[in-house]
Structures are given as C-alpha cells and as structure tokens.
Amino acid sequence: VSYVRMQWPAFLGRRSPLWESAPYVNAVDSRHFVMLDGDVLVSHAVSHYKSIEHAGQTWKVGALSSVFTYPAYRGSGYAEQVVAAVVRHVPAPESGIRV
Numbered sequence: 365v366s367y368v369r370m371q372w373p374a375f376l377g378r379r380s381p382l383w384e385s386a387p388y389v390n391a392v393d394s395r396h397f398v399m400l401d402g403d404v405l406v407s408h409a410v411s412h413y414k415s416i417e418h419a420g421q422t423w424k425v426g427a428l429s430s431v432f433t434y435p436a437y438r439g440s441g442y443a444e445q446v447v448a449a450v451v452r453h454v455p456a457p458e459s460g461i462r463v
Contacts, residue, residue, distance in 0.1 A: 395453060407434070426454055
C-alpha cells in the first residue's frame with residue numbers, strides 16, 4: 365500500500381503525506397499478491413470484492429487493481445505472474461460467485 369501511495373499519490377482521493385495511513389481497499393474482502401526478492405518488493409497485485417444489488421439479486425463482484433512491478437524488475441514477467449496468481453484465486457463460476 366505504501367508503494368501505491370508513493371507511485372500514485374492521488375489514488376486514494378486526496379494528496380497526502382506518505383506517512384499518513386489513509387484507508388485502502390477493505391482488508392476483509394481483499395487479498396494482496398506479492399513477489400519478493402529477499403526484502404525487496406518486486407511485483408504486486410490486489411484482488412478485492414464487494415457486493416452489489418441489481419434487479420433484485422445480490423452479486424459479489426471482483427476486481428483486480430494496483431498491479432505494478434518495481435522499475436528495476438520490469439520486463440521480466442513478474443507482473444504476469446502475480447496477475448496469474450490472482451486469476452487462480454478468483455472463484456470459479458460453479459462456486460455461485462459471479463466475477
């Protein structure tokens with residue numbers, strides 16, 4: 365989340381100091397996928413869900429966001445790998461959850 369704030373400071377709806385702990389994606393319905401090289405964050409993606417109502421039905425809708433790879437590691441396929449991990453995590457249609 366700190367890298368997202370640094371890369372896109374207005375992403376959370378306001379410009380704020382990097383040390384401010386502004387709310388991010390709901391932690392209950394989100395999962396962060398990361399690739400590390402020791403202590404270095406190489407690549408990241410987040411999946412998150414929310415329930416919406418439409419035509420008398422409630423749907424759980426998923427999204428993929430905040431995909432990035434640290435500049436020194438770009439072009440190596442790391443973002444593709446974290447996105448693939450998110451896709452594997454997304455419930456299958458037979459689960460009753462529509463994504």
